[in-house]
Amino acid sequence: MGTRNTTGFPSPAQGYEKETFDFNKILISHPAATFTMRYDGRLLPDCGLFPGDIIIVDSAVQPKKGMLAVVEEDGEFRCKRLDESVGVVFGIVTAIIRTGVL
C-alpha cells in the first residue's frame, strides 16, 4: 500500500520521509559526558523522583546551587539538590525517565 509504485508516479510522500524523532537527541546534550543511572532511593516528590526512575546525568553541566545532582557521598552515589555542603558532584540530573507507567 503506497510504498511501491508500479505505475511510475512518485509517492506523494516522497521527499517527506522522516524517521521518528530521536530520544537520544532530546535527552542528551553532551553525549560523551552523559551517563544513565537508576534512582533507587526513597520517594522525593519535591524533586519529582520516584524509586526505580531512570535518571540522565550530565557531567558537562556546570553545577549550580539548587540543581538536582548525583554526588559521591560515603562511598555511594546519592541524588540531592545542590547546596554548599555537598561533596564531590558526579553530574547534574537533566532528565528523569519513568517507564512502565500503566
Place this chain on the structure above:
Amino acid sequence: MIFHIDGNSFYASCERIFRPDLTGQPVAVLTNNDGVVIALNQECKDRGFKRGDLYFEVKNLCEQKGVRVFSSNYTLYADISRRLNLLYSEYGEELELYSIDESFVYLPDWKNGGYTEIGREIRERAMQEIHVPVSVGIAPTKTLAKLCNKLAKKYGGVCSWQELDGETVLASYPAADIWGIGHAKAELLALLGVHTAYDLANFPLDKAKKYLSITGFRTVQELNGIPALDRNELTRKQNIGTSKSFAHGVTDFSELETALAEYAQLAVGRMRAESSACRIISVYLMTARAFRPEDKGKEYFNAASAELPSSTSYLPVILASAKKLLRSLYRYGYEYRKIMINLLALEDDTEIQPELFYNNTGQREKDKAVMSACDCINAKFGRGIIHPGTRNLTKEVKADGKKADWIMERKMLSPEYTTDLNDIPEVY
C-alpha cells in the same frame, strides 16, 4: 601540532568511575581469563604490585593488602574510550586511535598556539566530564609527543615540547625508552655509543638507516622535530584502524554500509598480515564538525563497540558485527563525512583461547582456511575481487537473556555500567 593523550592506569580508572567506594583504594585489573595483572592504579603500585604479576602468585597478597581485583571489562573500557575520543575530536582536525587508551590528535600549526592551555583544558574536561585522568604530551612529531606524555607526570599532567629545554631533556632520557626503539635496537645502539635520546637525535642519518632500518631512521628525524611517521602508521600495533572521509556528505545507509565493508576488509587484511586477531570492534560515524552555532543541529558524532565471543580474524564475523554497530549508529537525515572501523584488543592469532561450546578449533581451522584461500585469490587477482559471504556469528546473548560470559573465565567482571540497562549504576 600533535597531541598524544593517554588514559592514566586506564582500565583501573574505568573500574573506579562508578564505584565511589573505591576512592583511594588499590585497584588491579587482570587479563583475559584472569591470568595476569594488566593494569593497576597508583595506590596498588604503592603496595608493591606491578604490571605482569601472575594472579595466582599474588592472589593472597592482594587479599591481605585489600586490593580490589577486576577481570577485564572490555565493553566498559571501549565505551569510556569512545567518550574520550568524542571529547578529543572537539579539539583536533584529525584523530588517530592508537590503542584503547591512547590517541593522537592533530591540531593546526598556529604561531601563538596556546597548546599547553588546550592540553590542560582537555585534561580537566576528561576528569570532570568522563571521570578518568589523562595525560597530554604536545610536540611537532609523534615520537616527541609520546616522550612528552611520559614526562607529563612531572608537569601536572600536561607537557609541551616547546616549553622544554630540548637538549637537556633528551640528554637525561634513555634511548631505549624512545617510542619505536625496542630492546634489540637499544642493545645495538649501546654498542655504537648511543645511550641517551640526545645521542640518538644526533646519530648520523646514514648510520641510522644502516643500523636501525627505516623505522629507526624515521625515529631519529622525529627526535629532531621533523615529522617522519605518517598518520596512522604504527610501529607496534595495539589496534588496527581504517577510516574513510567522504568527498561529499553521504546520507544513504547502504552507501555507508558499502564503505564500511570495504574498510573492514582493509583493516582485517592488515590484521591478518600481522597474524593478529581482535576481540573488540568499534565503529565511528561522524558528520563534518559544525563551527557555526546555527549548524549545531547538523552535527553528529557517535561510536559503538562490540565484544566478540572470542578473538577472531575472520572477516565475515567482524563485518557482521561492524554492520550491526553501524545500524545502531545511523540516524536519518545527516550528511556523514567520515566512517572509521577500529579493531581492538589484538591477540596473537596463533594463541587464541578456544571457546568452550561455540567456535571449536575445527571450525576455526576451517575459517582460517577459507580466509587464506580468499587472501591468495585477492593477492593474485586484485584486492577485494572476492570476499567470503557474511554470516552472523556474534552470539551476544543467550536464550535466558544472560550475556554469554561463561566462555571466558572472568570471575570478577564488573557490570556493563554504560551499555546495559540492567547494569546501570544505582543512586540513593
